[in-house]
Amino acid sequence: MKILALELSTARGSLAWLDEDDTDLTWEWPNDRKNSAVFFENLAAVSEKFGAPDTIIVGLGPGSYAGTRIAISASIGVQVSSGAHLIGFPSISALQCDAHEYCVIGDARRKSFFFARIRANNLIEGPTLFSESELKPKLNAVEMAMPVFTSDSLPQFQRAVVRFPSAPVLARLAREPQRSFSLPPLEPIYLREPHITMPK
Template sequence: MKSILSIDTSTSEGKVALLVDNSVLYENSFTSERSHNSQIFNPLEAALNLCERKPSLIVVGTGPGSYTGVRIGIAASLGISMAKGVKIIGIPSICSAETEKDIRSYSFVGDARRGEAFIVNVKDHELVSSTEIVKSDESLSDKINISLNSVYTFDTGIHSKAIKTKPSAVKLANLAYNIKESEIQRLSLIQPIPLYIRGPFITKPKKIGKTGPKTTSE
Protein backbone atom coordinates (compact mmCIF):
# COMPACT_ATOMS: atom_id res chain seq x y z
CA MET A 1 0.00 0.00 0.00
CA LYS A 2 1.48 3.33 -1.10
CA SER A 3 0.39 6.34 0.93
CA ILE A 4 1.39 9.91 0.12
CA LEU A 5 0.95 12.78 2.55
CA SER A 6 0.89 16.19 0.85
CA ILE A 7 1.10 19.62 2.44
CA ASP A 8 0.81 23.09 0.92
CA THR A 9 0.86 26.29 2.94
CA SER A 10 1.99 28.72 0.23
CA THR A 11 -1.25 30.77 0.36
CA SER A 12 -3.61 31.88 3.13
CA GLU A 13 -5.54 28.63 2.63
CA GLY A 14 -3.34 25.80 3.82
CA LYS A 15 -4.08 22.27 2.58
CA VAL A 16 -3.33 18.71 3.65
CA ALA A 17 -4.23 15.56 1.73
CA LEU A 18 -3.56 11.83 1.97
CA LEU A 19 -3.49 9.66 -1.12
CA VAL A 20 -3.56 5.88 -0.64
CA ASP A 21 -3.03 3.70 -3.70
CA ASN A 22 -3.96 6.65 -5.92
CA SER A 23 -7.25 7.26 -4.12
CA VAL A 24 -7.94 10.32 -1.97
CA LEU A 25 -8.42 9.10 1.60
CA TYR A 26 -8.26 12.49 3.29
CA GLU A 27 -8.37 16.16 2.28
CA ASN A 28 -8.68 19.24 4.46
CA SER A 29 -8.01 22.94 4.28
CA PHE A 30 -7.55 25.63 6.89
CA THR A 31 -7.42 29.40 6.55
CA SER A 32 -5.19 31.88 8.31
CA GLU A 33 -4.28 35.32 7.05
CA ARG A 34 -1.21 35.50 9.27
CA SER A 35 0.21 32.09 10.09
CA HIS A 36 -0.53 28.40 9.60
CA ASN A 37 1.66 27.56 12.59
CA SER A 38 -1.14 26.28 14.84
CA GLN A 39 -3.86 25.36 12.34
CA ILE A 40 -1.76 22.80 10.51
CA PHE A 41 -1.44 20.30 13.35
CA ASN A 42 -5.01 18.96 13.56
CA PRO A 43 -5.28 18.16 9.82
CA LEU A 44 -1.83 16.53 9.90
CA GLU A 45 -2.82 14.46 12.93
CA ALA A 46 -6.01 13.31 11.19
CA ALA A 47 -4.13 12.34 8.03
CA LEU A 48 -1.40 10.48 9.91
CA ASN A 49 -3.97 8.49 11.88
CA LEU A 50 -5.30 7.14 8.56
CA CYS A 51 -1.94 5.72 7.46
CA GLU A 52 -0.76 4.18 10.71
CA ARG A 53 1.17 7.41 11.35
CA LYS A 54 3.79 6.58 8.71
CA PRO A 55 3.10 7.51 5.07
CA SER A 56 5.23 6.05 2.29
CA LEU A 57 6.20 9.52 1.08
CA ILE A 58 5.73 13.17 2.02
CA VAL A 59 5.45 15.88 -0.62
CA VAL A 60 5.39 19.58 0.20
CA GLY A 61 4.58 22.61 -1.94
CA THR A 62 7.56 24.95 -2.12
CA GLY A 63 5.81 28.06 -3.40
CA PRO A 64 6.30 30.70 -4.44
CA GLY A 65 3.96 32.30 -1.96
CA SER A 66 3.80 33.51 1.60
CA TYR A 67 7.33 33.72 3.03
CA THR A 68 6.21 32.44 6.43
CA GLY A 69 3.60 30.03 5.12
CA VAL A 70 5.93 28.09 2.82
CA ARG A 71 8.50 27.76 5.59
CA ILE A 72 5.89 26.42 8.03
CA GLY A 73 4.76 23.73 5.58
CA ILE A 74 8.33 22.66 4.88
CA ALA A 75 9.22 22.63 8.59
CA ALA A 76 6.19 20.49 9.45
CA SER A 77 6.99 18.10 6.60
CA LEU A 78 10.63 17.78 7.63
CA GLY A 79 9.61 17.16 11.22
CA ILE A 80 7.42 14.21 10.24
CA SER A 81 10.04 12.94 7.80
CA MET A 82 12.76 12.88 10.42
CA ALA A 83 10.57 11.47 13.18
CA LYS A 84 9.16 8.65 11.04
CA GLY A 85 12.08 8.02 8.70
CA VAL A 86 9.98 8.85 5.64
CA LYS A 87 11.28 10.26 2.36
CA ILE A 88 10.28 13.81 1.54
CA ILE A 89 10.31 15.77 -1.74
CA GLY A 90 9.37 19.32 -2.68
CA ILE A 91 7.37 20.40 -5.74
CA PRO A 92 6.64 24.05 -6.68
CA SER A 93 3.10 24.92 -5.60
CA ILE A 94 2.38 26.58 -8.95
CA CYS A 95 2.84 23.18 -10.63
CA SER A 96 -0.11 21.87 -8.61
CA ALA A 97 -2.40 24.84 -9.27
CA GLU A 98 -6.06 24.00 -9.83
CA THR A 99 -6.71 24.52 -13.55
CA GLU A 100 -9.24 23.50 -16.14
CA LYS A 101 -9.06 19.76 -16.70
CA ASP A 102 -7.49 19.73 -20.16
CA ILE A 103 -4.95 22.52 -19.56
CA ARG A 104 -1.41 21.15 -20.00
CA SER A 105 0.43 24.44 -20.51
CA TYR A 106 -0.19 27.75 -18.79
CA SER A 107 1.53 30.92 -17.68
CA PHE A 108 1.55 31.79 -14.01
CA VAL A 109 1.77 35.35 -12.72
CA GLY A 110 2.05 36.73 -9.22
CA ASP A 111 3.00 39.60 -6.98
CA ALA A 112 6.78 40.08 -6.76
CA ARG A 113 6.42 42.99 -4.32
CA ARG A 114 7.98 46.45 -4.83
CA GLY A 115 5.23 47.21 -7.36
CA GLU A 116 6.43 44.44 -9.68
CA ALA A 117 5.07 41.09 -10.86
CA PHE A 118 6.57 37.80 -11.95
CA ILE A 119 5.67 35.46 -14.79
CA VAL A 120 6.73 31.85 -15.38
CA ASN A 121 5.55 29.11 -17.75
CA VAL A 122 4.36 25.67 -16.71
CA LYS A 123 3.96 22.64 -18.97
CA ASP A 124 2.94 19.14 -17.89
CA HIS A 125 3.33 20.16 -14.24
CA GLU A 126 6.91 21.35 -14.67
CA LEU A 127 8.42 24.82 -14.74
CA VAL A 128 9.68 25.26 -18.30
CA SER A 129 11.01 28.80 -18.08
CA SER A 130 12.97 30.93 -15.69
CA THR A 131 10.97 33.23 -13.46
CA GLU A 132 10.92 36.71 -14.98
CA ILE A 133 10.38 39.88 -12.98
CA VAL A 134 8.15 42.38 -14.80
CA LYS A 135 8.36 46.03 -13.80
CA SER A 136 5.09 47.45 -15.18
CA ASP A 137 1.51 46.47 -16.00
CA GLU A 138 2.19 47.20 -19.65
CA SER A 139 5.20 44.87 -19.73
CA LEU A 140 3.19 42.14 -17.99
CA SER A 141 0.41 42.50 -20.57
CA ASP A 142 2.97 42.18 -23.36
CA LYS A 143 4.38 38.99 -21.84
CA ILE A 144 0.91 37.50 -21.39
CA ASN A 145 -0.13 38.35 -24.96
CA ILE A 146 3.07 36.82 -26.37
CA SER A 147 2.71 33.55 -24.46
CA LEU A 148 -0.81 32.78 -25.83
CA ASN A 149 -1.29 30.49 -22.80
CA SER A 150 -4.06 30.49 -20.26
CA VAL A 151 -2.92 32.60 -17.31
CA TYR A 152 -3.37 31.71 -13.64
CA THR A 153 -2.49 33.39 -10.37
CA PHE A 154 -2.82 32.92 -6.62
CA ASP A 155 -3.12 36.69 -6.14
CA THR A 156 -6.05 39.09 -6.44
CA GLY A 157 -6.02 41.92 -8.98
CA ILE A 158 -2.69 41.02 -10.54
CA HIS A 159 -3.99 41.18 -14.14
CA SER A 160 -7.39 41.17 -15.83
CA LYS A 161 -6.56 38.05 -17.87
CA ALA A 162 -5.24 36.08 -14.91
CA ILE A 163 -7.63 33.45 -13.51
CA LYS A 164 -7.57 33.35 -9.71
CA THR A 165 -6.86 29.84 -8.47
CA LYS A 166 -5.15 28.04 -5.62
CA PRO A 167 -2.74 25.16 -5.10
CA SER A 168 -4.21 21.67 -4.69
CA ALA A 169 -2.82 19.25 -2.10
CA VAL A 170 -4.57 16.39 -3.93
CA LYS A 171 -2.93 17.35 -7.21
CA LEU A 172 0.39 17.65 -5.40
CA ALA A 173 0.00 14.11 -4.08
CA ASN A 174 -1.02 12.83 -7.52
CA LEU A 175 2.09 14.36 -9.08
CA ALA A 176 4.25 12.61 -6.49
CA TYR A 177 2.41 9.32 -7.03
CA ASN A 178 3.33 9.36 -10.72
CA ILE A 179 7.04 9.97 -10.22
CA LYS A 180 9.34 7.02 -10.90
CA GLU A 181 10.88 5.47 -7.81
CA SER A 182 14.38 6.24 -9.06
CA GLU A 183 13.42 9.90 -9.39
CA ILE A 184 11.87 9.88 -5.90
CA GLN A 185 15.14 8.53 -4.55
CA ARG A 186 17.10 11.32 -6.24
CA LEU A 187 14.74 14.08 -5.18
CA SER A 188 14.57 12.85 -1.59
CA LEU A 189 18.29 13.56 -1.28
CA ILE A 190 17.56 17.27 -1.85
CA GLN A 191 16.02 18.97 1.17
CA PRO A 192 12.97 21.02 0.11
CA ILE A 193 13.57 24.77 0.21
CA PRO A 194 11.18 27.64 -0.51
CA LEU A 195 10.93 28.89 -4.08
CA TYR A 196 11.23 32.60 -3.40
CA ILE A 197 10.67 35.09 -6.18
CA ARG A 198 12.15 37.82 -4.05
CA GLY A 199 13.13 37.98 -0.42
CA PRO A 200 15.97 38.98 1.85
CA PHE A 201 18.00 36.81 -0.50
CA ILE A 202 16.95 35.48 -3.89
CA THR A 203 16.97 31.71 -3.48
CA LYS A 204 17.02 29.36 -6.44
CA PRO A 205 16.10 25.77 -5.52
CA LYS A 206 18.24 22.97 -6.89
CA LYS A 207 16.99 21.00 -9.92
CA ILE A 208 13.48 20.24 -8.59
CA GLY A 209 12.68 23.90 -8.02
CA LYS A 210 13.76 24.77 -11.53
CA THR A 211 12.23 22.03 -13.59
CA GLY A 212 9.95 20.03 -11.33
CA PRO A 213 9.98 16.24 -11.16
CA LYS A 214 9.69 13.90 -14.10
CA THR A 215 6.44 11.93 -14.07
CA THR A 216 5.58 8.63 -15.66
CA SER A 217 2.05 9.66 -16.59
CA GLU A 218 -0.17 12.72 -16.61
Protein backbone atom coordinates in the same frame (compact mmCIF):
# COMPACT_ATOMS: atom_id res chain seq x y z
CA MET B 1 2.69 3.90 -1.38
CA LYS B 2 1.14 6.15 1.26
CA ILE B 3 1.65 9.81 0.37
CA LEU B 4 1.20 12.91 2.52
CA ALA B 5 1.10 16.25 0.65
CA LEU B 6 1.42 19.68 2.29
CA GLU B 7 0.68 23.02 0.58
CA LEU B 8 0.84 26.38 2.39
CA SER B 9 2.24 28.79 -0.21
CA THR B 10 -0.96 30.80 -0.79
CA ALA B 11 -4.09 32.06 0.96
CA ARG B 12 -5.63 28.59 0.66
CA GLY B 13 -3.90 25.88 2.63
CA SER B 14 -4.39 22.23 1.77
CA LEU B 15 -3.30 18.82 2.94
CA ALA B 16 -3.88 15.49 1.22
CA TRP B 17 -3.46 11.79 1.92
CA LEU B 18 -3.22 9.29 -0.93
CA ASP B 19 -2.72 5.57 -0.38
CA GLU B 20 -2.33 2.35 -2.36
CA ASP B 21 -6.11 1.95 -2.69
CA ASP B 22 -6.39 5.42 -4.29
CA THR B 23 -8.08 6.70 -1.16
CA ASP B 24 -7.66 10.44 -1.65
CA LEU B 25 -8.64 12.55 1.34
CA THR B 26 -8.25 16.31 1.26
CA TRP B 27 -8.40 19.10 3.81
CA GLU B 28 -8.57 22.76 2.70
CA TRP B 29 -8.85 25.95 4.73
CA PRO B 30 -8.24 29.72 4.53
CA ASN B 31 -4.53 29.95 5.23
CA ASP B 32 -3.86 32.63 7.83
CA ARG B 33 -0.14 33.21 7.54
CA LYS B 34 -0.02 34.57 11.09
CA ASN B 35 -1.77 31.60 12.66
CA SER B 36 -0.93 28.08 11.53
CA ALA B 37 -3.00 26.32 14.20
CA VAL B 38 -5.53 24.96 11.67
CA PHE B 39 -2.74 23.41 9.62
CA PHE B 40 -1.23 21.62 12.62
CA GLU B 41 -4.66 20.46 13.79
CA ASN B 42 -5.33 18.91 10.38
CA LEU B 43 -1.86 17.38 10.24
CA ALA B 44 -2.34 15.82 13.68
CA ALA B 45 -5.74 14.43 12.64
CA VAL B 46 -4.24 12.84 9.51
CA SER B 47 -1.37 11.30 11.47
CA GLU B 48 -3.75 9.90 14.07
CA LYS B 49 -6.12 8.44 11.46
CA PHE B 50 -3.64 7.04 8.93
CA GLY B 51 -0.31 6.68 10.71
CA ALA B 52 3.03 7.21 9.01
CA PRO B 53 3.38 8.03 5.30
CA ASP B 54 5.94 6.47 2.97
CA THR B 55 6.47 9.72 1.06
CA ILE B 56 5.94 13.37 1.99
CA ILE B 57 5.71 16.01 -0.74
CA VAL B 58 5.75 19.74 0.00
CA GLY B 59 4.76 22.64 -2.27
CA LEU B 60 7.75 25.00 -2.48
CA GLY B 61 6.02 28.08 -3.89
CA PRO B 62 6.74 30.67 -5.04
CA GLY B 63 4.39 32.44 -2.69
CA SER B 64 4.33 32.94 1.04
CA TYR B 65 7.82 32.25 2.36
CA ALA B 66 6.45 31.97 5.90
CA GLY B 67 3.79 29.44 4.90
CA THR B 68 6.20 27.40 2.81
CA ARG B 69 8.77 27.32 5.62
CA ILE B 70 6.10 26.11 8.05
CA ALA B 71 5.16 23.30 5.66
CA ILE B 72 8.82 22.34 5.20
CA SER B 73 9.48 22.35 8.95
CA ALA B 74 6.39 20.23 9.62
CA SER B 75 7.38 17.78 6.90
CA ILE B 76 10.83 17.38 8.45
CA GLY B 77 9.21 16.60 11.80
CA VAL B 78 7.02 13.91 10.21
CA GLN B 79 9.99 12.54 8.28
CA VAL B 80 12.13 12.22 11.41
CA SER B 81 9.41 10.30 13.24
CA SER B 82 8.37 8.12 10.30
CA GLY B 83 11.46 7.66 8.14
CA ALA B 84 9.42 8.76 5.10
CA HIS B 85 10.98 9.87 1.82
CA LEU B 86 10.80 13.70 1.63
CA ILE B 87 10.51 15.63 -1.66
CA GLY B 88 9.51 19.11 -2.80
CA PHE B 89 7.88 20.45 -5.97
CA PRO B 90 6.89 23.92 -7.23
CA SER B 91 3.43 24.80 -5.96
CA ILE B 92 2.63 26.64 -9.19
CA SER B 93 3.11 23.35 -11.08
CA ALA B 94 0.29 21.80 -9.06
CA LEU B 95 -2.61 24.20 -9.56
CA GLN B 96 -6.14 22.85 -9.31
CA CYS B 97 -7.06 23.04 -13.00
CA ASP B 98 -7.60 20.88 -16.08
CA ALA B 99 -5.25 22.78 -18.39
CA HIS B 100 -2.32 20.85 -19.89
CA GLU B 101 -0.40 24.10 -20.28
CA TYR B 102 -0.87 27.42 -18.54
CA CYS B 103 0.86 30.56 -17.31
CA VAL B 104 0.99 31.76 -13.72
CA ILE B 105 1.53 35.27 -12.42
CA GLY B 106 1.85 36.42 -8.84
CA ASP B 107 2.58 39.35 -6.58
CA ALA B 108 6.31 39.39 -5.80
CA ARG B 109 6.07 42.54 -3.63
CA ARG B 110 8.16 45.69 -4.12
CA LYS B 111 5.95 46.61 -7.12
CA SER B 112 7.02 43.51 -9.02
CA PHE B 113 5.33 40.36 -10.26
CA PHE B 114 6.47 36.92 -11.31
CA PHE B 115 5.62 35.08 -14.50
CA ALA B 116 5.98 31.35 -15.11
CA ARG B 117 4.81 28.84 -17.69
CA ILE B 118 3.79 25.27 -16.90
CA ARG B 119 3.33 22.31 -19.24
CA ALA B 120 2.15 18.89 -18.04
CA ASN B 121 2.83 20.04 -14.45
CA ASN B 122 6.46 20.85 -15.31
CA LEU B 123 7.94 24.32 -14.99
CA ILE B 124 9.18 25.23 -18.49
CA GLU B 125 9.71 28.99 -18.06
CA GLY B 126 10.46 31.17 -15.06
CA PRO B 127 9.51 32.21 -12.53
CA THR B 128 10.85 35.55 -13.76
CA LEU B 129 10.31 38.97 -12.21
CA PHE B 130 8.68 41.85 -14.10
CA SER B 131 7.34 45.28 -13.27
CA GLU B 132 3.66 45.90 -14.04
CA SER B 133 4.57 47.82 -17.20
CA GLU B 134 6.78 44.93 -18.33
CA LEU B 135 4.35 42.14 -17.49
CA LYS B 136 1.36 43.56 -19.38
CA PRO B 137 3.00 43.30 -22.83
CA LYS B 138 4.42 39.91 -21.82
CA LEU B 139 0.88 38.67 -21.19
CA ASN B 140 -0.41 40.33 -24.36
CA ALA B 141 2.12 38.26 -26.30
CA VAL B 142 0.77 35.01 -24.82
CA GLU B 143 -1.72 33.33 -27.13
CA MET B 144 -5.32 34.03 -26.08
CA ALA B 145 -6.17 30.34 -25.77
CA MET B 146 -3.53 29.95 -23.06
CA PRO B 147 -5.00 30.12 -19.52
CA VAL B 148 -3.38 32.62 -17.17
CA PHE B 149 -3.80 31.91 -13.46
CA THR B 150 -2.93 33.67 -10.23
CA SER B 151 -3.38 32.89 -6.54
CA ASP B 152 -3.31 36.59 -5.64
CA SER B 153 -5.77 39.45 -6.07
CA LEU B 154 -4.42 41.17 -9.19
CA PRO B 155 -7.28 43.16 -10.76
CA GLN B 156 -4.82 45.13 -12.90
CA PHE B 157 -4.25 41.95 -14.92
CA GLN B 158 -7.80 41.28 -16.10
CA ARG B 159 -6.90 38.10 -17.94
CA ALA B 160 -5.73 36.29 -14.81
CA VAL B 161 -8.15 33.80 -13.23
CA VAL B 162 -7.75 32.79 -9.58
CA ARG B 163 -6.59 29.22 -9.01
CA PHE B 164 -4.77 27.77 -6.02
CA PRO B 165 -2.10 25.10 -5.65
CA SER B 166 -3.56 21.77 -4.63
CA ALA B 167 -2.20 19.22 -2.17
CA PRO B 168 -4.11 16.40 -3.96
CA VAL B 169 -2.37 17.32 -7.22
CA LEU B 170 0.98 17.26 -5.42
CA ALA B 171 0.15 13.83 -3.98
CA ARG B 172 -0.62 12.40 -7.42
CA LEU B 173 2.55 13.90 -8.88
CA ALA B 174 4.58 12.22 -6.12
CA ARG B 175 3.67 8.89 -7.74
CA GLU B 176 5.62 9.84 -10.88
CA PRO B 177 9.33 9.10 -10.28
CA GLN B 178 10.39 10.71 -13.56
CA ARG B 179 9.56 14.15 -12.16
CA SER B 180 12.37 16.49 -11.14
CA PHE B 181 11.66 16.67 -7.43
CA SER B 182 13.71 18.70 -4.99
CA LEU B 183 15.43 16.70 -2.28
CA PRO B 184 16.41 17.75 1.27
CA PRO B 185 17.41 20.20 2.47
CA LEU B 186 14.22 21.73 1.06
CA GLU B 187 13.90 25.50 0.67
CA PRO B 188 11.15 27.81 -0.61
CA ILE B 189 11.51 28.98 -4.20
CA TYR B 190 13.10 32.40 -3.82
CA LEU B 191 12.26 35.06 -6.40
CA ARG B 192 15.11 37.18 -5.09
CA GLU B 193 18.26 36.45 -3.15
CA PRO B 194 17.32 35.84 0.50
CA HIS B 195 17.81 39.01 2.55
CA ILE B 196 19.95 38.42 5.61
CA THR B 197 20.26 41.09 8.28
CA MET B 198 23.74 41.03 9.75
CA PRO B 199 24.20 41.83 13.44
CA LYS B 200 25.68 45.25 14.16
